[in-house]
Amino acid sequence: MYDDDLSASSDDGTFVPFTDILFNVLLGFAVMVFISFSLIHPTAKTGAVDLKAEFLITMTWPDNDPDDMDLYVQDPAGNIVWYHSKEAGLMTLDRDDRGDYRNTITVNGQTIRNPLRQEIVMLRGIIPGEYVVNGNEFLATSAKKIPVSVKVEKLNPTASVVYYGTQEFDHKGQEETYVRFTLDSQGKVTDVATQPFKSLTRAVRTPKAGNGPK
Template sequence: MLIAFVFCFVIALLAFNPKSNKSGDIPAHAEFIITVTWPDMNPNDLDTWVEDPAGNVVWFKKRDAGLMHLDRDDRGMANDTLLMNGQEVVNPLNQEVVTIRGFAAGEYTVNVHYYQSKDKKAVEANVSVVKVNPKAEVIYYGAVQLPRSGEERTACRFVVGSQGEVLSVNTLPKSIVESTQK
């Protein structure tokens, strides 16, 4: 329910954001929004890896690649404590967001990597891929199980046509982390 609420809130913000008349403002634009979440207050660090048709890969060490951008890199509970008005406030949400701000025809791969474990427990991550233009459409929503630190799972692979249309979606495994680290 929380994921659905956050998703609806983000879409509402995108839809109702008024146009600015200030010169120099560059409107934010996205074709796809990829969101990876895992349980609130979970101390473990999961990472989102996305590969585009040209072989560009976005991940926490390369936040911009091709037309993709890692908007939020979440490290579990690390750096989630804020000092506000003299009081410590904890942000319980574990969420990573990647935007694809244009599209190239071909296959995109979305993977989740269990980067670091603080409690040595398995983690389930929920993954959504939303095509936001011309209207919001969920093209994939599912979960991946990550049993231990170091594991990588393909959440989905989707093929985009020359006009930006989604032609197919599958969950066939494909390693990105291993091939990028070589």
């Protein structure tokens, strides 16, 4: 009877076996370790590229082409970004691609050539008004026609194509206006036009601070 009373008093639902306590402690420790490693090594966002820009303007022409094409962009304040002025207003030219000129590097005695033909302008802020995007053939190695494409992308809040077009160039000094697009104060595109032509190569050679050749 004594044994029965002891069993009854021990089986009241409040007794927790030692193994259960140990399991809970180990589980809590494992969770804390997982959280710690998550903070040390945050999960990478696949394909996410933070450009810190509002618009991206890209000009491309055939890979390995020897000709030198140049991208010009004018903002509403009259600032023009081009190879002699890679920063103008809130715009920056990523790289002046000069075709085959200085387009190779030598590593361990082996010459490596960059086949990509591309120039990029970023708009890092919004000035309301009209933007003009031109292409110019600075150097032509032959009279053949070269297809040159320009794409204008709005990056925020999500990426979208504002304009895409291709024009052919066949001689040195040829200049074409691709697109004239207008932004409001919030960066919304309110108008897109491909005419009329406006020379930006002529504009940069007029006496104006920040635009003339250095």
